[in-house]
Amino acid sequence: MTSLQSSSARSTSRTASRGRTDAALRQDLATSRPLVPTASIGGALAAGGPLLVCMAVAVVGWFLTNAGEEGSPSGALRVGAHSWLAAHGSTLAVEGIRLTAIPLGLTLLCAWATWRVGRRVGESVSGHGPDAARIADGERDWTVPIAAGLFTTGYAVVGVVACALASTAASSPNPARVVLWSILIGGLAGLPAIALGSGRASIWLPVIPDAVRDVALVSWRILRTWFAISLFALFAAFVVDFSTAANVVSQLHADAGAIALMALATAAVLPNAMLFSSSYVLGPGFTVGTGTTVSTSLVVLGPLPMFPLLAALPDQGPTPWWTGWLMVIPVIVAAVIAGRVQRDRPVLAWDRAAIRGCAGGITAGVVLAMLTAFAGGAVGPGRMSDVGPYTFDVLLHAITSFGIGGVAGALLVCWWQRDGGDWLTSRLGAVRGRLPRIPFRR
Known part of the structure; x- marks a missing residue:
């Protein structure tokens, strides 16, 4: 009986050991894929995915607008490729007119795709290079820089190929600008994603000084809140003059397909419009054509294209009295954000709190x-x-408003943490002592 039990235990142990070995082997295979092809193909996929989406949408739009009566599928594919190239800084020629504006919505889509693919590439090559203990001992790890360089190279190659295939005598996209934007997207989205997916970010981030991380946190929260406020201001202005936008659509005599394409074009330039709204609330304003200006103090407009989103522009002429007070909003935003960070990460030294907020x-x-x-x-x-x-x-x-607000908010909360709370409590106690006592009757 004892021999049977020991044989069964040994069999169970061998099975568990083999199961653990198989799981470890699968983990090693999943995290130790070949570095060069994995990173290079990942960069090509990150660029090719949004490119194919843009081309597919262009073909669908071609069928929706004229049911294929005019133009050709190849022309629609070229239009989609040009929209992707425009998102990467390449200029676009339409009937001899050179367009240089960048649809930042498409750029954000490409950056998001780069981030997602970069995470997968980082996970696939995480087994290369030294482990955490060897890195802590000072051994250099070039896995992430090499992978990011190959990733960006694959991304840029797709951009150059797209320029070559979509180029015509009239359009002539700019490959140099596409390569430059590919490097920017690969460095700002691909590199952090690969570092995070490979686990190297968790090793490197603790090395960064706390002061630098706190400054980055204040900056990120200010920008996030400010973008939300700018987007809300844009949405509110559009809703107020929604009838104007509806009138523009009716004058264009657009069918359902054209309206859908117009909605996609609006989504592609929505981040641009948000930054226009940000400039307006900050105070400087913006221009919508030569000799025009839109600001909180003056609005001078001229003839405008029939684009529904332009209905959000304020009316021409003197502005209401309250628009000048909009410039107080960035100061309040920075003060609140810096104060909340000071509350969560208390620093009782005046100079350190002021430097962090500023x-x-x-x-x-x-x-x-x-x-x-x-x-x-x-x-x-x-x-x-x-x-x-x-x-x-x-x-x-921006640097004036956010800087002043950051300093004010951080110092105010720092004063509260040091002795402001005790001072306020003592003052409230003194006031309560001077109040007449009112007898309580049952």
Whole structure:
């Protein structure tokens, strides 16, 4: 009986050991795929996925608008490829008119696809290079930089091929700008995704000083909140003049297919419109054509294209008295965000709290100005070749408003944490002591 039990136990042990070995083998195979082909093909897939989506949408739109009576499928595919190239900074020629505006909505779609594919690539190559213990001992790990470089190269190759296939004598896309934007997307979305998917980010992030991480947190929360406010302002302005947008659609005599394509075009430029709204609330405003301006102090407009989203523009002429107070919003936003970070990560030193709030606000302002620089461009002939926010003025207003608000919010909460709460409690106690006592009767 004892021999049977021991034989059964040994068999169970061998089975469990073999099961663990099989699981470990599958894990090794899944995380140790060949580095060069995995990263290169991953970059090509990250670029090719949104490219195929744009081409498919263009073909569907071609069938919806004229049921295939005009043009050809190859022309529709070329239009889709040009929309993808425009999202990567390549200029586009339409009937001899050079368009330079970048549809940032499509750019965000490409960055999102790059992030998702980059995570999978990072997981697939995470078994390469030294482990965490060897990295902690000082051994260099080049897995993520090499994978990110190959990933970006594969992405850029797809962009160059798309330029070659979609190029015509009239359009002539710019391969250099496409390569540059491919490097930007690969560096800003692909590299962090690969580092996160491979587990290297969890090793590197703790090395970053706490002060730097806190500044980045303040900046990120300010930008996130500010984008939400700008989008809400755009939505509110559009809803107020929704009848104008409906009138534009009715004058175009658009059918259901054309309206669907117009909705997709609106979604493609929605981040651009949000940055226009951001510039307006900040104070500098923007231009919608040569000789025009839209700001909280003055609105001067001219003839505009029949595009429904333009219904969100304010009426021409003097602005209401309350629009000038909109410039207080960024100061309040920065103060609230910096105060909340100070509350969650208490720093009782005045200088450190002030530096964290100010540096976070200034960083948010610089990033906002950099994004605003890509919001405008030429969208048509003549006067419509000058459309966009006033980027330099946005930079000055943003770093001033966010910086002052960040300092004020951080110092106010720091004062409360040091002795403000005790002071307020003592003052309330003194006031309560001077109040007359009212007898309570049952």
